[in-house]
Amino acid sequence: MTKNILRSTLFLFMIFSCGPKGSEIQESERGNNEPHRPQYHFTPTDNWMNDPNGMVYLDGEYHLFYQYYPDSTVWGPMHWGHAISTDLVHWEHLPVAIEPDSLGYIFSGSAVIDHDNTSGLGTKENPAMVAIYTYHDPVGEKEKRIDFQTQGIAYSTDKGRTWTKYAANPVLKNPGIKDFRDPKVSWVEREDGSGKWVMSLAVLDRISFYSSPNLLDWTLESSFNPDWAAYGGVWECPDLFQLKASDGTEKWVLFVSINPGGPNGGSATQYFIGDFDGKNFSAEHEDVKWLDFGADNYAGVTWSNVPEQDGRKLFIGWMSNWDYAQVVPTHPWRSATTLPRSLELVKSGDGFLVASRPAAELQALRKSTIEITEKSIALEEELVELELTPTVGSNFEIELSNEKGEKVIFKKSDDNLVFDRTASGLVDFEARFAKIHTAPLNGLEVKSLKIYIDRSSVEIFVNDGEMVMTELVFPTEPYSRLKLTSFENPGSMHYLKSIW
Secondary structure, eight states: OOOSSOOHHHHTTHHHHOOOOGGGOSOOTTTTOSTTOOSSSOOOSSEEEEEEEEEEEETTEEEEEEEEETTOSSOOSOEEEEEEESSSSSOEEEEEEEOOBTTBEEEEEEEEEOTTOTTSSSOSSSOOEEEEEEEEOHHHHHTTOSOOEEEEEEEESSTTSSOEEOTTOOSBOOOSOSOOEEEEEEEEEOTTSOEEEEEEEEETTEEEEEEESSSSSOEEEEEEOOTTSOOSSEEEEEEEEEEEBTTSOEEEEEEEEEESOOTTSSOEEEEEEEEEOSSOEEESOOSOEESOOSSOOEEEEEOBSOOTTTOOEEEEEEOOOTTTGGGSSOSSEEOOBOOOEEEEEEEETTEEEEEEEEOGGGGGGEEEEEEEOSSEEEOSSSOEEEEEOOOTTSOEEEEEEOTTSOEEEEEEETTEEEEEOTTSSOOTTSTTTSOEEEEEOTTOOOOOEEEEEETTEEEEEETTTTEEEEEEOOOSSOOOEEEEESOSSOEEEEEEOOOO
């Protein structure tokens, strides 16, 4: 979802005056090589991006839509930007998919393939790709109404290249609740083989579930807001799906992003594991679970329509934090996505956790491999993947630094992981950026580490994603030295290719 504090007055004219932006979304003449531009993460060529939206797979293409303002590097009237990939790694920019209209800005949402043509918007031979999104009416907000967010749909019958908004929008009107947004829709099968569309919707401090036979008519089923969950800010960007553990156990998982209130400040994503009976979701635990303990993974959701033979639940998030997203030192773009990740249900003690594993397709980025035999080594290139094996049960420390003395430190300190970016490079653009972040291990043994280093990010996967820390950094020159402390058999290092 977009930032809760809006600049509606400044951008009100955009509802009526914004023209087609497709010609502006082209490969940058600068070669996507500006300082801090990620080289193997998705970024817009120019201007502002936040939440990933409408992620759907169709005929060999992964579609990534995203919250986009094509006229500035700060948040403004939201559009849906659009990119596609055949491998989750290399991305092709497409024209803006959905623009604001008289009903409002186009906030976050999801997309599905209506295979059975339940909506009548396509055919069974050529099913429609249907986007379900929040309309945010800045006129209503300015007038201090509380019903200025509604849900609308648009559809495409040419694989997402062109879109038609449904003539009778909105399909779900506001019942009188200020925060009423971010519909994530999926098809849920009943035991008798029939099914229905289920929408998970963020409604202030709860998730409400709606159902529909046709994507057009929606009925409220229930709401979920246990008293023990994290409520430090507004609930946003839900996602409801099933995961299966290696022993065959199946569970329902509900993602809920929250801003603020994250474990290390600002925005973050909590999740719940339990059961969904088609109407009600119930959690089987009473402790807050965080998808990522770093500061910079927010509003992430999963792809729909991934083929059954693939078998994965694929995820991507917005790699930033509302505490400082609009002032990070990048130009002419702002924001990137996280690396794509495969979500898996993993046994943990008497319960389960959701592991975020780097997508296997990322291995295609490797262009050379070096076995690490020294505890201090020079980094000959700036794009790096580390595979490290700490000594189980021992504390350790990993330091990345450059000739200017800029550095980040990641370490295990007893029962905590610690990421220190206070001296990582440019840090003074916002007081809340230069912080030390911690992640409680709660007895988890650190057996392996996979660390991805790009020009402005460090993503750390512990035990193949059982714990994750995603962190932005802005060094003024690439980190050029790796120092390891308390590693007996360190592991290997891969230099990576740029995708641009």
